[in-house]
Amino acid sequence: MSDLLMSLQGTINLATRNTASSPVRPNAFRHVGTADSCEMELSVETVTQNESYTGQRLQVGELTLGKSGTLNLTLKDWSIENIALALYGEKITVDAGIVTDEKLPESLVIGDRIKLAHPFVADVELKIADGTILVLGTDYEIESAHAGLIKLLTTMALTATVDYSYAKTESLGIFTRQPPERWFMLDGINTDRENEHVIVELFRVKFNPISNFSLLHNEGYGELPLTATVLADMSQNKDSSLGYFGSYVQKAK
Structure with a gap:
């Protein structure tokens, strides 16, 4: 049996969420361009219980109180749409005059x-x-x-x-709109295996304002480091095997 090695690249796509549909579905996707990194962090909040009768205070239980996630993107494409995500702005076009x-x-x-x-x-x-x-x-x-x-x-x-x-x-102005929520999709390819594709979707991510908006770049190209909170999409079917947060999908062998 060969090792299942993974070296992912792919296109990162964002869509506004069609909240008029039930469950919520994505509108048209936009490719965000070149990205240096894309990382997802998942965490759970727990409380533990130790027993009180052996004198050793052994842990006998762990209860999950909550689940959360964070998406970290480092974009190299300074499109007006990407900058709007970073600055909570909305694109305004002014005709020549x-x-x-x-x-x-x-x-x-x-x-x-x-x-x-x-x-x-x-x-x-x-x-x-x-x-x-x-x-x-x-x-x-x-x-x-x-x-x-x-x-x-x-x-x-x-x-x-x-x-x-x-x-x-x-x-675009700065802080002129509410924090943007998007449907996230990575259309990935394992560069170690040409025909192996991976699709990662997050149903609801809420972008935070950029924490370091570098306006001068003396060395190399500028970056847009973005962070988003991965939220539960409670419109998804409660009996769905994919849950409320997202999915990781690959073609069956």
Whole structure:
């Protein structure tokens, strides 16, 4: 009999949960991209009982009070959807547009750097009240078109208004939605045995906010370390052999 060795890789997929169905089923799955690690930790809370008549206080019982689990993911794919999981955000799309006569803040001085209302700007022009268009490089500089940051170089620029266009953007706020719950599925393959596949599903995982959101990466690629609590899905059939948490499935030999 050969050893049953395992070296898993595979796609990690998340879906919103269709709570309108009974039992709850997953909606369309989204592949989260490259992941450096995926680990599940299961635990039970117990209370023990020792006897009191031999003088040795021997343990005679152990009662399970609860069962819980944790899912740990380290993602390398910085998609807006993955970042939304980490930040409890919701993706917002803003179409490209044009701004005219945007006012600058008051009490400015020469050398101040001002952020426009929109990022990813182009065709930036400053003009004063009589309609005179100021000179780029003399009256103002575009310090970062990506951030919409301009630097004011002359007195005329301090009271000017700004015309510009901006690109279509995707954004999300931080802590703007409730903790996201997802249906988790690993479509795994044992790289030691090409034809051996494993499917792991967790019916209900609730993601925690990211604890270390690294914004500068001096060495290597950035990571999104995510942790989720594995919760019981009480909508699943109580007589199901798969229980309330999830399943591990492989093809029968």
